[in-house]
Amino acid sequence: MTTLEETPAHLVQVGTLIRGARQHRGFTQAQLAERLGTSQSAVHRVEQGAQNISLDMITRISEALSTELVTLGGPKHSHLRVTGGQQLSGSIRVNSSKNAAVALLCASLLNRGRTTLRDVARIVEVDRILDVLTSVGVRATWSANGRDLELVRPDHLDLANIDTEAARRTRSIIMFLGPLLGLEDEFRLPYAGGCDLGTRTVEPHMIALRPFGLAVTATDGFYEAAVTPRTGDVTVVLTERGDTVTENAIMAAACHDGVTTIRNASPNYMVQDLCFYLDLLGIRIEGIGTTTLRVHGVTDVNVDVEYAVSEDPVEAMSLLTAGIVTHSEITVQRVPIEFMEIELAMLAEMGLRYEESPEYLARNGRTRLVDITVYPSDLVASQGTIHPMPFPGLNIDNLPFFVVIAACADGSTLVHDWVYDGRAIHLTDLTRLGANVRLLDAHRLDVTGPTRWSGAEVSCPPALRPAVVILLAMLAAKGESELRNVDIIARGYEQLADRLRELGAQIETFRD
Numbered sequence: 001m002t003t004l005e006e007t008p009a010h011l012v013q014v015g016t017l018i019r020g021a022r023q024h025r026g027f028t029q030a031q032l033a034e035r036l037g038t039s040q041s042a043v044h045r046v047e048q049g050a051q052n053i054s055l056d057m058i059t060r061i062s063e064a065l066s067t068e069l070v071t072l073g074g075p076k077h078s079h080l081r082v083t084g085g086q087q088l089s090g091s092i093r094v095n096s097s098k099n100a101a102v103a104l105l106c107a108s109l110l111n112r113g114r115t116t117l118r119d120v121a122r123i124v125e126v127d128r129i130l131d132v133l134t135s136v137g138v139r140a141t142w143s144a145n146g147r148d149l150e151l152v153r154p155d156h157l158d159l160a161n162i163d164t165e166a167a168r169r170t171r172s173i174i175m176f177l178g179p180l181l182g183l184e185d186e187f188r189l190p191y192a193g194g195c196d197l198g199t200r201t202v203e204p205h206m207i208a209l210r211p212f213g214l215a216v217t218a219t220d221g222f223y224e225a226a227v228t229p230r231t232g233d234v235t236v237v238l239t240e241r242g243d244t245v246t247e248n249a250i251m252a253a254a255c256h257d258g259v260t261t262i263r264n265a266s267p268n269y270m271v272q273d274l275c276f277y278l279d280l281l282g283i284r285i286e287g288i289g290t291t292t293l294r295v296h297g298v299t300d301v302n303v304d305v306e307y308a309v310s311e312d313p314v315e316a317m318s319l320l321t322a323g324i325v326t327h328s329e330i331t332v333q334r335v336p337i338e339f340m341e342i343e344l345a346m347l348a349e350m351g352l353r354y355e356e357s358p359e360y361l362a363r364n365g366r367t368r369l370v371d372i373t374v375y376p377s378d379l380v381a382s383q384g385t386i387h388p389m390p391f392p393g394l395n396i397d398n399l400p401f402f403v404v405i406a407a408c409a410d411g412s413t414l415v416h417d418w419v420y421d422g423r424a425i426h427l428t429d430l431t432r433l434g435a436n437v438r439l440l441d442a443h444r445l446d447v448t449g450p451t452r453w454s455g456a457e458v459s460c461p462p463a464l465r466p467a468v469v470i471l472l473a474m475l476a477a478k479g480e481s482e483l484r485n486v487d488i489i490a491r492g493y494e495q496l497a498d499r500l501r502e503l504g505a506q507i508e509t510f511r512d
């Protein structure tokens with residue numbers, strides 16, 4: 001067998017191509033293995049480049065993926081050709097959220113019974129976490145309609161076989177810490193990765209999990225975790241009101257023998273989804289939707305549950321923005337209104353005309369939804385600075401959409417992203433399409449509108465939301481634009497170009 005150190009470069013290249021093609025098709029390693037009549041670990045080895053692979057096998061993989069992507073000779077990236085400047089029309093539904101899905105996937109490790117997640121978005125971020133889960137022995141099966149995911153954990157996780165490459169490509173791997181605390185005395189996890197948004201510390205996670213007996217040392221490329229099991233009531237005070245750190249604390253508390261009080265908890269949408277799921281597992285949580293949670297831990301959970309992941313406020317913002325910047329009348333259905341109220345209030349201040357339907361409940365029976373119709377509106381710049389805050393403030397992931405909206409508005413707007421030191425810079429790519437967007441420093445943008453958008457060729461920024469913002473600006477820009485290398489969009493959006501096409505957008509996908 002070939003060891004990783006002596007893996008020939010061409011095998012790694014072939015493995016990477018196969019992984020890319022599989023993820024593009026929305027298959028897990030286990031699903032591809034099933035189609036090939038082989039094991040998940042064999043697919044894992046092929047993708048790592050740790051196995052010699054015959055031409056015959058490459059052909060079979062191509063067939064299994066019904067794709068031409070598995071070819072020798074350099075990866076083929078996808079690009080979008082957009083003919084913009086046209087109005088959109090019709091209705092579009094908001095999908096379930098990436099951020100809740102990844103938390104729920106990690107949380108399923110707490111359950112020895114069967115977890116069925118309904119309405120899971122088919123996005124690359126989900127696949128990455130699924131690849132990690134299946135590599136350690138979790139059985140993951142998609143339903144025939146491809147929307148529901150059944151997860152069954154083995155009694156012992158095979159952490160030695162963890163899919164390091166998939167793990168390193170997502171930040172969400174950090175959310176394995178919470179559930180693993182209750183399962184293992186010692187384990188190692190690859191460093192968390194993700195989009196290029198500048199430095200994102202993991203220190204708050206370590207602080208939050210210390211009261212549960214976790215000690216972590218960082219070695220080359222891995223967090224080495226050692227757990228000294230503790231019992232009894234615990235208070236965790238979060239130093240930052242972060243979303244995933246709150247989720248980690250909740251998951252550690254869920255399997256802790258005692259009651260945990262978490263202060264300065266994020267009450268954001270993905271945290272609420274996690275709490276609703278844990279509630280079904282029999283873990284009582286007081287204070288859901290507030291900044292103080294009391295989690296009544298259960299040390300052995302073994303129940304079969306079904307939970308429908310709730311709708312994504314960031315996708316809702318993205319779709320509303322598509323209507324706003326193209327001066328269109330469109331209806332965005334299934335908007336989780338609790339998590340869009342501030343955004344909508346700000347847009348109303350800027351002159352957006354819109355209507356909301358009466359509220360109805362999401363499939364999880366908890367999240368309140370509305371349909372929102374936006375009308376063509378003449379926008380004016382916001383009076384104050386636009387800046388995010390932990391929920392219930394303006395969602396940081398929605399902030400980039402305000403940049404392209406501000407560029408359509410009359411006047412100057414200051415947009416202040418105090419959270420990420422590497423996200424604002426990507427939005428300066430809007431200048432290529434004619435916008436007046438100036439970077440004042442790493443965190444602040446001055447945007448002056450209205451913009452006379454014009455088509456251009458732009459390389460997709462290496463960050464999810466800015467990438468989508470550029471695409472939406474291209475819909476507004478008269479003439480032809482090209483957005484090159486758009487694979488990153490599939491990390492958080494399912495078939496975005498196809499769905500915008502259904503609203504009348506002229507977007508064509510092509511490859512090198």
Ligand SMILES: CC(=O)N[C@H]1[C@@H](OP(=O)(O)OP(=O)(O)OC[C@H]2O[C@@H](n3ccc(=O)[nH]c3=O)[C@H](O)[C@@H]2O)O[C@H](CO)[C@@H](O)[C@@H]1O
Pocket residue numbers: 098099100102171172199200201239240241242243244245270390396397419420
């Ligand atoms: C999988 C998932 O759910 N990802 C979301 C989650 O990431 P996640 O929870 O991983 O966000 P981070 O922990 O990286 O927080 C984002 C940044 O904000 C800083 N920070 C955060 C809270 C706070 O009270 N003070 C503070 O300074 C952090 O140091 C960091 O630099 O939350 C981010 C912020 O909402 C979102 O952009 C991500 O989409």
Ligand SMILES: C=C(OP(=O)(O)O)C(=O)O
Pocket residue numbers: 171172194195197397464465492
């Ligand atoms: C920053 C984001 O997510 P993640 O935490 O997955 O990087 C995002 O969704 O825009």
